[in-house]
Amino acid sequence: MFISFEGIDGSGKSTQARLLADALRADGRDVVLTREPGGSPGAEEIRRLVLEGDPDRWSAETEILLFTAARRDHMERTIQPALDAGKVVITDRFADSTRMYQGLSRGDLRGIVDQLHTLMIGRDPDLTFIIDMDPAKGLLRAKGRGGHEERFEDFGEALQARMREGFLALAKEFPGRCRVIDGDRAPGAVAEDVAVIARKSLAWTARA
Secondary structure, eight states: OEEEEEOSTTSSHHHHHHHHHHHHHHTTOOEEEEESSOSSHHHHHHHHHHHSSOTTSSOHHHHHHHHHHHHHHHIIIIIHHHHHTTOEEEEEOOHHHHHHHTTTTTSSOHHHHHHHHHHHTOOOOSEEEEEEOOHHHHHHHHHHTOOSOOTTGGGOHHHHHHHHHHHHHHHHHSTTTEEEEEOSSOHHHHHHHHHHHHHHHHHHHHHO
16 A cells, blocks of 8 residues: 655654554554655655755746656655555655645646656555644744755745645545544644554455
């Protein structure tokens, strides 16, 4: 099964991806935990290009091409081989983030994102957790990390607010795979809800 975690910056999705991986490994499953942009050597190089530097370093159109290139390499070298080997793949972000950040929030480019996704990637996750968080709280958390990959956080709260609305709309667009989880709780409580849904989905897939 291919599982993704999505949400605004600072929503806690990275923590939840790691906690789910730990829980499923404790169940005896073979799990690959990865991230985007990144997850393969080539994609990690692109990560540094898109997440560091001035907010206006790239246009949204250029970012779409960079993220798609990174995702293609990620799929070829990490995700698809793991799925072919029968492993569970959990990724911190996937194509939905590009649909939001470049396709929606920085211009009406969703059509371009979807065309490139169909042409170069060809699949979405089987299950997507959208960790919902108040934009102000999420941004405060994200900026509090004090890291170097803050290019998108530097766009400010207005972008995060548009992103949240977009992710919630995405959940309605893809109800078959998307599950919205309230992220404004203790990480353990969020993780319990996530694990229940993931285990049910894995059990259903095994029966199918």
